[in-house]
Amino acid sequence: MDALWQRVSNRVRDELGQVGFETWIGPLNFVGMEGRTATIQAPNKFFRDWVHDRYLDLLRESLSAEAGMSVNVMLVVDNQNGNGHGNGNGNGHHNGAARPTAAPPPAINNPAGGREGRTQLNPRYTFAEFVIGSSNQFAHAAAQAVANQPGEKYNPLFIYGGVGLGKTHLATAIGHHLQAGRDRPRKVLFVPAEIFMNELISSLRRDRMGEFKEKMRRVDALILDDVQFLAGRERTQEEFFHTFNSLHAERHQIVLTSDKAPRDIAGLEERLRNRFESGLIADIAPPDLETRVAIVQKKAALENLQLAPDVALYVAQNVSSNVRELEGCLTRLAAFASLNKCAITVDFARQALRDLIREQEVKLDIDLIQKRVSEFFHIRLADLKSKKRTQHIAFCRQVAMYLCRKLTDSSFPTIGDRFGRDHSTVIHAYNLISRRVSNDSAFRHSIEKIERDLKNMRPDAA
Ligand code: ADP
Numbered sequence: 367m368d369a370l371w372q373r374v375s376n377r378v379r380d381e382l383g384q385v386g387f388e389t390w391i392g393p394l395n396f397v398g399m400e401g402r403t404a405t406i407q408a409p410n411k412f413f414r415d416w417v418h419d420r421y422l423d424l425l426r427e428s429l430s431a432e433a434g435m436s437v438n439v440m441l442v443v444d445n446q447n448g449n450g451h452g453n454g455n456g457n458g459h460h461n462g463a464a465r466p467t468a469a470p471p472p473a474i475n476n477p478a479g480g481r482e483g484r485t486q487l488n489p490r491y492t493f494a495e496f497v498i499g500s501s502n503q504f505a506h507a508a509a510q511a512v513a514n515q516p517g518e519k520y521n522p523l524f525i526y527g528g529v530g531l532g533k534t535h536l537a538t539a540i541g542h543h544l545q546a547g548r549d550r551p552r553k554v555l556f557v558p559a560e561i562f563m564n565e566l567i568s569s570l571r572r573d574r575m576g577e578f579k580e581k582m583r584r585v586d587a588l589i590l591d592d593v594q595f596l597a598g599r600e601r602t603q604e605e606f607f608h609t610f611n612s613l614h615a616e617r618h619q620i621v622l623t624s625d626k627a628p629r630d631i632a633g634l635e636e637r638l639r640n641r642f643e644s645g646l647i648a649d650i651a652p653p654d655l656e657t658r659v660a661i662v663q664k665k666a667a668l669e670n671l672q673l674a675p676d677v678a679l680y681v682a683q684n685v686s687s688n689v690r691e692l693e694g695c696l697t698r699l700a701a702f703a704s705l706n707k708c709a710i711t712v713d714f715a716r717q718a719l720r721d722l723i724r725e726q727e728v729k730l731d732i733d734l735i736q737k738r739v740s741e742f743f744h745i746r747l748a749d750l751k752s753k754k755r756t757q758h759i760a761f762c763r764q765v766a767m768y769l770c771r772k773l774t775d776s777s778f779p780t781i782g783d784r785f786g787r788d789h790s791t792v793i794h795a796y797n798l799i800s801r802r803v804s805n806d807s808a809f810r811h812s813i814e815k816i817e818r819d820l821k822n823m824r825p826d827a828a
């Protein structure tokens with residue numbers, strides 16, 4: 367049993383990411399299987415509701431896949447443990463304070479849904495819930511163009527980018543838009559590439575290829591998620607090639623997502639690569655700080671979670687790799703705040719998330735500061751380090767000197783050297799800017815913004 371749960375856990379972890387997994391699945395207790403029903407215990411009602419609303423399908427699918435049969439999941443509250451923990455998640459759920467242990471656990475029973483779940487459009491992944499920033503605005507615009515004129519302009523649309531950056535979200539948003547179609551609702555099929563393959567294999571085995579082809583081709587739009595999965599799978603690629611051609615010839619929209627650009631997918635047949643490159647290719651990059659803050663705020667609002675601006679900033683500053691992890695942090699904050707019944711401050715967030723985020727100490731050096739300050743003020747790096755004395759350049763140089771002193775261990779003479787100046791010039795600059803920082807709040811905000819940008823840079827971006 368433990369081995370089964372272990373395998374299920376691994377699957378779920380792949381899907382949710384480490385943070386989401388530790389927050390929501392780690393605390394669950396797998397009680398066992400009876401016939402086709404798996405019983406899983408949650409530490410309290412808040413957890414049970416949360417897991418039920420978001421992860422039940424995933425648990426059921428993973429269990430079914432690992433057990434080799436369709437499994438029902440019964441989610442129960444662990445009464446021994448659940449009592450005494452209040453519940454104030456702001457959604458109006460209340461945990462009757464002291465439920466007698468004898469009371470039957472509230473069970474949520476779900477009929478096995480097979481693998482259907484994953485091929486449905488996730489209701490949360492809409493355009494309305496997508497936050498636009500410079501890292502994704504091109505992909506977003508492309509997705510909207512396709513949603514508004516399917517099959518006409520960009521066919522296929524190929525969206526690629528790193529893990530958890532919103533590829534599936536955007537592709538799904540196109541699907542929702544088309545399904546709801548104002549002029550006419552369109553038939554949309556969303557298929558993870560892995561499922562395309564699994565269904566293909568099972569259709570071949572059962573001699574049902576006719577049905578399979580029909581299902582894949584009789585749609586107005588086909589979204590194939592994570593096409594990189596097709597790499598090296600010849601039979602599946604062959605079939606998808608024909609599916610693609612058939613849809614394309616009918617001017618039906620095809621949307622593809624991948625973690626790499628077509629040319630970088632090793633093991634992808636040349637003819638498919640050509641097809642994938644024949645439409646529009648849009649990439650999504652990791653979001654910058656402003657976008658991350660906006661995402662955190664939007665997600666918090668959607669969860670009815672009160673989040674002070676400094677907390678949103680704290681989370682956004684410390685999680686830069688991917689949006690899914692950002693969400694994981696937020697949901698953990700929500701859970702902790704509800705269990706502890708307290709307001710979320712930066713200190714609280716630091717505590718609650720301490721094992722999830724390592725506060726990044728980017729090692730700043732003089733070169734880096736010079737480079738960033740010149741970029742920030744749109745002047746040439748060479749000018750910053752030159753003897754030029756125009757007012758603007760002299761001012762930028764003073765800011766750069768101030769930041770070098772403040773953010774590195776370098777001495778005044780060392781900094782002076784690197785600007786080709788005397789140490790007394792650096793001291794003068796430092797004093798001047800310090801004074802202005804304390805007297806002029808607008809100025810202080812600009813300087814803080816540069817500092818934040820500097821600290822927030824990922825080392826590899828340097
Ligand atoms: P990918 O398919 O690229 O691995 P997903 O589309 O599954 O990533 O996105 C991961 C999570 O991050 C989802 O919950 C999604 O809603 C969220 N997300 C990603 N980008 C954005 C964004 N720009 N605005 C809002 N949510 C986003």
Ligand code: MG
Pocket residue numbers: 533534535591592
């Ligand atoms: Mg995805």
